[in-house]
Amino acid sequence: PTISIKDNVVEASLPSGESVTVQLYGATVTSWKCNGQEQLFLSQKAHLDGSKPIRGGIPLVFPVRSIPPAVLAKHHNAHADADADDIQVFGPPPPNHATSSLPQHGFARNSNWEFLGKSASESAETAGKAKADLAVKLDFGLSHSMLTEESRKSWPFEFGLVYSVTLTKDTLETSLQVRNEGKQNFEFQVLMHTYFDIQDISNVRVKNLESKIYADKTRNGSSHTETSAALAITEETDRVYKELDPAVPIIISSAKDDDKPLFSITREGLTDVVVWNPWIEKAKGMADFGPDEAYQNMLCVEAGAVSGWQTLEAGEAWEGGQSIKSRL
Numbered sequence: 433p434t435i436s437i438k439d440n441v442v443e444a445s446l447p448s449g450e451s452v453t454v455q456l457y458g459a460t461v462t463s464w465k466c467n468g469q470e471q472l473f474l475s476q477k478a479h480l481d482g483s484k485p486i487r488g489g490i491p492l493v494f495p496v497r498s499i500p501p502a503v504l505a506k507h508h509n510a511h512a513d514a515d516a517d518d519i520q521v522f523g524p525p526p527p528n529h530a531t532s533s534l535p536q537h538g539f540a541r542n543s544n545w546e547f548l549g550k551s552a553s554e555s556a557e558t559a560g561k562a563k564a565d566l567a568v569k570l571d572f573g574l575s576h577s578m579l580t581e582e583s584r585k586s587w588p589f590e591f592g593l594v595y596s597v598t599l600t601k602d603t604l605e606t607s608l609q610v611r612n613e614g615k616q617n618f619e620f621q622v623l624m625h626t627y628f629d630i631q632d633i634s635n636v637r638v639k640n641l642e643s644k645i646y647a648d649k650t651r652n653g654s655s656h657t658e659t660s661a662a663l664a665i666t667e668e669t670d671r672v673y674k675e676l677d678p679a680v681p682i683i684i685s686s687a688k689d690d691d692k693p694l695f696s697i698t699r700e701g702l703t704d705v706v707v708w709n710p711w712i713e714k715a716k717g718m719a720d721f722g723p724d725e726a727y728q729n730m731l732c733v734e735a736g737a738v739s740g741w742q743t744l745e746a747g748e749a750w751e752g753g754q755s756i757k758s759r760l
């Protein structure tokens with residue numbers, strides 16, 4: 433594999449031609465190419481100067497997509513009921529509590545990470561040098577001391593993150609290791625906010641969600657059961673599918689091309705999947721989303737752990753990740 437590092441951008445490529453590009457800002461994957469073809473969507477108006485989270489690629493959402501129950505309970509006392517449940521998944525934090533000043537989706541995606549180096553992924557290492565050209569693993573680190581004063585204040589826990597991006601011939605893996613290096617437990621959520629490049633949104637279907645429960649942000653966070661074996665995207669879609677068996681891959685397939693699979697996403701330690709497309713109005717409403725019609729060329733299918741909370745005891749570590757297979 434070859435690695436290049438320039439202006440806070442790390443790029444790795446394999447002799448077989450695949451490549452991945454990662455910005456140190458947010459440790460955001462901004463490009464993944466197979467046979468020279470881009471697999472991820474990146475808005476033409478994305479901020480690539482660190483001024484705003486990147487609109488596209490794979491932004492990393494951590495530590496919170498919503499409020500830990502303990503904090504929530506404090507603010508909602510007795511009536512921790514349906515609306516509290518909705519707030520837990522989508523709503524803004526209540527005023528002046530610990531995480532209210534955290535930016536939407538947490539600080540990981542708008543922090544400057546450090547590049548820890550590359551390694552042939554474990555499997556290649558054990559397989560010996562020859563195989564080392566079949567995979568390259570890039571590691572990125574973020575810890576409490578690297579945060580802005582404001583983020584440290586909002587989320588005062590001693591943590592350490594190692595985010596690994598592994599490129600092989602036909603897969604891209606992203607996994608996150610969270611370590612609690614402090615003395616107090618903390619709760620966190622994580623989401624890998626992957627923007628897939630789609631030729632035509634009317635042609636894709638999302639499969640293996642049937643009969644799963646989801647919270648629907650476009651319907652007030654209310655809970656529903658998925659009835660479709662092949663979910664079509666025909667309007668603004670913003671759902672958290674919960675408790676999905678990680679062994680079952682989520683498939684993005686091409687309806688018109690006799691259901692040919694375009695992407696397959698397998699997960700470890702991440703039981704939730706967010707499906708998001710802003711559609712026409714919301715696409716127009718996002719200043720960094722362009723061109724407006726590009727909602728037809730992207731779909732977010734996001735592996736994460738966001739419907740519940742991971743509690744990490746002092747001194748403990750947690751790991752979770754996704755592996756995306758492309759153009760199967």
Ligand code: TA6
Nearest residue numbers: 485536537625649670706708734
């Ligand atoms: O993951 C889906 C979602 O939370 C949507 O509700 C929408 O807010 C989207 O992410 C984009 O969020 P962002 O903070 O990147 O603008």
